[in-house]
Every structure is written in C-alpha cells, then in structure tokens.
Amino acid sequence: MIQADTLTDRQRAVLDFVQNQVEVTGMAPTVREIQHHFGLRSPNSVQQYLVALQEKGLIRPNHRRARGNLPIERAASGWTEIPLLGAIPAGLAVSSEQFSMPERMRVDLARFRVQDPGTTFALKVTGDSMMGAHIMDGDIVIIARREPKVGDIVAALIDGESTLKRLDRDVDGNPVLKAENPRYPTLVPAEELTIQGVMVGLVRTTK
Amino acid sequence: MIQADTLTDRQRAVLDFVQNQVEVTGMAPTVREIQHHFGLRSPNSVQQYLVALQEKGLIRPNHRRARGNLPIERAASGWTEIPLLGAIPAGLAVSSEQFSMPERMRVDLARFRVQDPGTTFALKVTGDSMMGAHIMDGDIVIIARREPKVGDIVAALIDGESTLKRLDRDVDGNPVLKAENPRYPTLVPAEELTIQGVMVGLVRTTK
DNA sequence: AGTTTATTAGAACAAATGTTCATATCGCAA
C-alpha cells in the first residue's frame, strides 16, 4: 500500500475532487471537468496528475474509458444508521455501543465522508454556546472519532458533560477549548482533555 | 407517479443491467455497452429504452454526458433523491424535471417531513445574506414547495435570481423579504413575488 | 383494413473524451 502522504498537495487536491465528484454526482469527473475546476487551460495538465495517481494505485487504471478515473477505494455509497445522543453520558470514552441508545438517525455515508459507521455518531446540540459558529440549539451535529486538528469543532468531555467547542491554542501553544459565543468563557485545559470526536457535518430541521 | 410495473420486460431488463453495472463497476454503462450486452446492432435500439426510462423517472435525465445514465435510487426505505440546484434557473415555476440536473442528493424523508419528493429540492447557498439565521455559505438547504407563512425562510425568485430570504410583513401588513444580515437591504415586494418554496431543513458538511 | 406500440436496424453527425507530443517555467538537489 502506497501511503497517501507521498502525494503532492496538488495531487491530493485532484484526488479529493475526484472522490467528491463520485460521491456527489455518482460519476467520476472527466479530464476536462477536473481541468475546469482547477482553472487549468490544458487537459494535459490534469492528465499528469491522473497518471501519477494511477501509478500510486489511488485511482483505477483506465483505458480510454469515459469517466473511468474512479478512486480505488470507492466511498461507501448508501446510508447507515448511527446513534443519536441527546447528551453524551459521563465517562464515555471509547465505545458507546453498550449504552442503550434507542434513537438512531440515518445519514448519507458519502455526504459526510463516513469511513466507519461504528466510529461516527450524532449529537443533539443544546444551548447557544456555539452560536458564533452558526450552530443553533436543536441542531444535530455529526461527530467522527478521529484526531482533531486546531480549528476543528470538537465534542469534548468536560466535568462529565459533553459540550461542543472549537479547539484552539493559546499563546503558549497549549490546547484550549473555545466557545463560539462571547458570553461563554474559553476553557483552559483541565489535566485531562477528553475529546470524543470532530464535527464533520450538521443537520437542521425547521419546526 | 408512474409505477415501475408499467415497464415492458425489455425496459426492465435494460434498467436491471444499468443498475447492476453501476453496482459492479461503479460506472453507468454507455449506450453501446448496453447495446452489446443485449446483442443489438444499433445504439439507437438502446436509446429508445433510455428515453422511456428517463420519462418514467427511473434513470437520470442526462444531456450528452458520458456514462450519465445513472439509475435514480428510489424508495430505499425512507430515502429519496431530490435535485440539488446550484442556482435555480430563471423562470422555473412548476416543473423542474425538464432541466438538465447534474446533481442530486439523498435525503431522509422522515427527518425533513418530505411529503412528496417531486415537490422538494435542495439549494446550495452562496453568500452570507442569511448569516443572521445561521445559514452559511456552502450550506445546503432543503426546500419544500408549499405555501409560506410569515416568518418562514423562503427561496424567492427576484429578478430571475433565486435567493434565500425571510418572509416578513411591514407595518401595513404587506409581505416583504428580509435578508438576515444587516449589510443587505430588506426588499419591498415587486409586483410579482415568486416564492419557490419554504426551507424545511439544512445540511452542512465541514471541509 | 388501418393504427398504434414495441422492437430493431443502419447511417451519420456532433460533441465529449482520453491521449500524446512538444515546450516552458520554477524550485531544488547533485
């Protein structure tokens, strides 16, 4: 298996675009669709990314087939059911499966780029602490368990209660949790900072 | 709605083949691939099945797109596909079916209380005019064609362009369209106020 | 008998599409 990190930024961007188009439209993009998306003026500019990605085993080898540049690991299509948590129980760390969670919700795997349904869950937002990030009371956020990056909105366990915060760093480079609402304080990291997952999507229904 | 059982045996066979090919290869077959599979000697023999299936709403309308004859996944227990419009074409009033719609998205019927998939569509939001209602650039809003009430967020056709606004009334009780952003003006109703639908939901994916 | 519908065929066209060749720039390493 060739690592993805041997890709250049540009190659990665092309691959992302191809994967995304497959997810959204159900078709792999043509060379010229990729070309226009990146504002390139020659189909050959794209061609070289495609051969590179083919050589690295990331998209299918293709012989003159229209829309044949399909990613090898095709994103799972269809939908799955993930647990919908009203409030994450205290102490939940790794597995949420053993809790009796009656409610589940269906999500489109492709749209939220769900890799593994088992590590993804939904969380109903209460309160207005993330209003500044345009997340409202009653919204449902989709959370994936993966390593958070600075700037990500994360579900964090603080004092046995799960809240949504933006992961940031202070002047010393230490991680802090910021509420996106001036009325709420920025939390300095307790000795233990349990981040349960990263927000990857949001679903809102109007009453 | 036309039922699938109004299909002829041959039309059903073509649809099955198309669906199977999508599942197996990840690509919709070309006209000539279908042709050869059935041992036909003219691409036009296939073409007529395809138009029939398109008219019956079983495969996507397609305009000269290679491998564009994708089946519309229907009735997968609670799911449907609705058109995802980047920008609503001017003059769109009742039927959107005859427009070439490249993108579709899956939605959970129950979650968004979709009565009739045919009267529901998705609209990709551009701009920040609805930031005050916590609708961001890039969000996808689900729009249902129904009578709007005061306070509803509606997709309105203004000067041939579709925008998202909140339906309100001025002091005289006349309908006005309010942008939820102080930097945008409130629109007095032109003589014709075409409201295309009411927002019933929102889907956001984080990059 | 006449009409419609489903099916298939053949030819041809226009557009879409993958591919190749030659060339150029930039940054970086030998």
Add this chain to the structure above:
DNA sequence: TTGCGATATGAACATTTGTTCTAATAAACT
C-alpha cells in the same frame, strides 16, 4: 552549472459516446 521533478500550456489526434433521422418488422388493438 546541470539535471530532475512538479507544474503548466497549446495543439492535435483518435476514439468514444450521445443523439438524430429514416426505415423495417411483428404483435396487439380498433
């Protein structure tokens, strides 16, 4: 410097592919 890899352009070519027009046959229906 030289060379190399990544990136980009432009032109051209050969297929592939969707589409249209005309026509034929057979079965079902009026």
